[in-house]
Each structure stands twice: as C-alpha cells, then as structure tokens.
Amino acid sequence: MDDKLILAINPGSTSTKIALFQGNKEMFLKNVKHSSEELDKFAKITDQFEFRKNVILYEIENSGFNITDIGTIVGRGGIVKPVKCGVYRINKALLKDLKKGVLGEHASNLGGLIANDISRSIKGSKAFIADPVVVDELDDIARVSGHPKLERVSIFHALNQKAMARQHAKSISQNYEDLNLIVVHLGGGISVGAHRRGRVVDVNQAIDGEGPFSPERSGTLPVGALAKLCFSGEVTHEEVKKMITGQGGYVAYLGTNNAHEVEKRAEQGDKKAKFIQEALAYQVAKEIGAMSTVLKGDVDGIILTGGMAYGKSLIDSITERVRHISFVYVYPGEDEMRALAKNALMALKGEVEIFEYK
Numbered sequence: 001m002d003d004k005l006i007l008a009i010n011p012g013s014t015s016t017k018i019a020l021f022q023g024n025k026e027m028f029l030k031n032v033k034h035s036s037e038e039l040d041k042f043a044k045i046t047d048q049f050e051f052r053k054n055v056i057l058y059e060i061e062n063s064g065f066n067i068t069d070i071g072t073i074v075g076r077g078g079i080v081k082p083v084k085c086g087v088y089r090i091n092k093a094l095l096k097d098l099k100k101g102v103l104g105e106h107a108s109n110l111g112g113l114i115a116n117d118i119s120r121s122i123k124g125s126k127a128f129i130a131d132p133v134v135v136d137e138l139d140d141i142a143r144v145s146g147h148p149k150l151e152r153v154s155i156f157h158a159l160n161q162k163a164m165a166r167q168h169a170k171s172i173s174q175n176y177e178d179l180n181l182i183v184v185h186l187g188g189g190i191s192v193g194a195h196r197r198g199r200v201v202d203v204n205q206a207i208d209g210e211g212p213f214s215p216e217r218s219g220t221l222p223v224g225a226l227a228k229l230c231f232s233g234e235v236t237h238e239e240v241k242k243m244i245t246g247q248g249g250y251v252a253y254l255g256t257n258n259a260h261e262v263e264k265r266a267e268q269g270d271k272k273a274k275f276i277q278e279a280l281a282y283q284v285a286k287e288i289g290a291m292s293t294v295l296k297g298d299v300d301g302i303i304l305t306g307g308m309a310y311g312k313s314l315i316d317s318i319t320e321r322v323r324h325i326s327f328v329y330v331y332p333g334e335d336e337m338r339a340l341a342k343n344a345l346m347a348l349k350g351e352v353e354i355f356e357y358k
Helices: 045-062 091-098 109-120 158-169 223-230 236-245 249-254 261-265 271-294 312-324 334-347
Strands: 005-011 015-022 025-033 068-076 087-089 124-129 179-186 190-196 199-203 301-306 328-332 354-356
Touching: 005 045, 005 109, 005 158, 005 223, 005 334, 025 045, 068 109, 068 223, 068 261, 068 334, 087 091, 087 334, 091 109, 109 328, 124 334, 158 190, 158 199, 158 301, 158 328, 158 334, 179 271, 190 271, 199 328, 223 334, 249 261, 249 271, 261 271, 261 312, 271 312, 301 312, 312 328
Parallel strands: 005 068, 068 124, 087 354, 179 301, 301 328
Antiparallel strands: 005 015, 015 025, 087 124, 179 190, 190 199
16 A cells, blocks of 8 residues: 555535645645635535535546545544544444534535545545544533533534644644643634643534634624524524524625635725624634633643634734733644545554544
C-alpha cells in the first residue's frame, strides 16, 4: 500500500475539499466552493451525495492522477453516535447512521458515504473516517443544559481543532497534552472549544444548537421566541431547520454565505455588512470568554483558525476583545486534509488502532 495514494475528502457546509497524499507528501489539493444558491437546489444534505461525489471524481480525473492509483480513502466523519477520537473503519453500522443522521444533518456525513462508494470501485482499497464531528470528551458538568430532556452534546470541528492545537503545541516545543487552549474554528459553522490537557472538555454544539452565529447558521437563539415561532403556524419544521442551519447567520442578514464577500462589503462602506460582521466577532469573543471560565482563567493561548481567519478586520475585532485573557495565535485556513491523511497513514502502518463503529 506504500506506493498507493491516500485520498482525503472533506465535504463542508459550503465547500468540498479534495486532497491526494503519498505517504506524508501532499500531491494534490483542491477546495471547491459551493454557493448557497447551488446547494439550495437540494432539499436535504443527503440529496447532495451524487453532486458532491461527481465533483470529487471530476477533480481527481483532472489532477493528473488515476483513480486506480488510490489505495485508501479517508473521509471527514459525520454526525453519528458520540465516539472517542481516532480512526474508524467504514462498516454497515456507520453507513446506516451516516445516512440516517442520528444526531442531525451535516455535509460531513457525506464524507464517509462517498469514501465508501469510491472504495467499492477500487479493488483492494480501504475506507475510513477520522476524528468525526461527534468526538465527545466533555466533562459531565458541561452536559447539563438547564432541563434534563435537553442535554448538551458534543458536535464540533474536532478534526481541525485537534490538528491545529497539536500544530500550535509543536510550534512552541510543547506537548498538546500539557496545555490549556481555547481553539476557535471559524468556517461555515463556528465552534469554540476549551482544550484542557489534550481533552475538549467543553464546546458549543456548532451545527444547529448554540454558540455564535456563522455565515449560514443562527447559533444560539432566544428560546421563548423560537418556541413561539415554531407553534405559530407560520413556518414548517423543515423551514425552521433551514433557518437554523443553512439560511441563518450571514445568509439571513446579508443574503450570502461568503465571509470574504462580507469582509469586502464592510471595507467598501456597507454599514450593514460591517455591523453584522462586528456582531459575529462580538459573539465569538463572548464564547471565548465563557470557555476561559471553564479553564478557570488558566489559558495558555487562544487559537483562531478556519477559512474566516483570513479576514483581517474580523480577527482584529475578536482579538481586541479577548487579548486580556491570553495571547491570540492566528492560523488561517485549516489542516484538516493533512490530518485526515495522517490518521489514515498511521492506521495503515499499525501505529494507531482502527476502531469498529457500533
């Protein structure tokens, strides 16, 4: 398998990332952006399966590599049952829960489904997921919501948060397991995690639950007003779900899920775009402050990462509000593709256990 390529696929809420690795060496990388208009054609995220798969196959075909050069496919893990971090073989139980969306719908569910489908067409290939979004390391006290029927759950950008935290630790010659960090993923969804000595002990439920609003998600909403809207007869369940995830945040306020466009509009004097961007920064900073209390003020660093971390005015606004807590480190983009490939490579070499999803 050493001469075979590893294909990493990462379907996000607003993009599909594709990468080919030979060992640790990146051979090809492509990030295909999807507009809200493009994705609104599909009623459900699972309906995007063929569309996203065809995007991936098209990019591989035009990469100069052949599909038969691939020996392992690793997909970003989706919203399945809570699991510990690590590599999971794609089996029937996992496929069933990815299709069903047992804890909710998200584009990352397509990662395992597409990885499995492509693997079936390549003789002798293997298919995995790694560090899915349902990695659960929460302290028990963090699960308490305020009502026993609505327990808090861990759904966040585990793959990128873990990868960037480890990368940062290495850059300062420290071990991730020895640090207290607050890691903020700024993308189509936003998650803010309290990393205590290698465990994410608290994090906002970033898909359809709580935390800052994002380019396409509403984040925390006024509970009473939301309940009233749901029973008003004005909206259907599906419309409310889309309002919370897909048509919330920037999409609802500004008509776009493109954070770069919002940043540009703000710079060009669009007062509403500037105000809403500032409101997003304000909410992110509030969440960082909350996570600093989880760590009892013992914070070794605040890490801002994800695609939106390229936006200077957004980052400056967040930093201004939180720099009293700890030093702010900015790592624009994400290292998810390398993290996926590295997990797959370690599994192939027997350096880490391959878990069976049940």
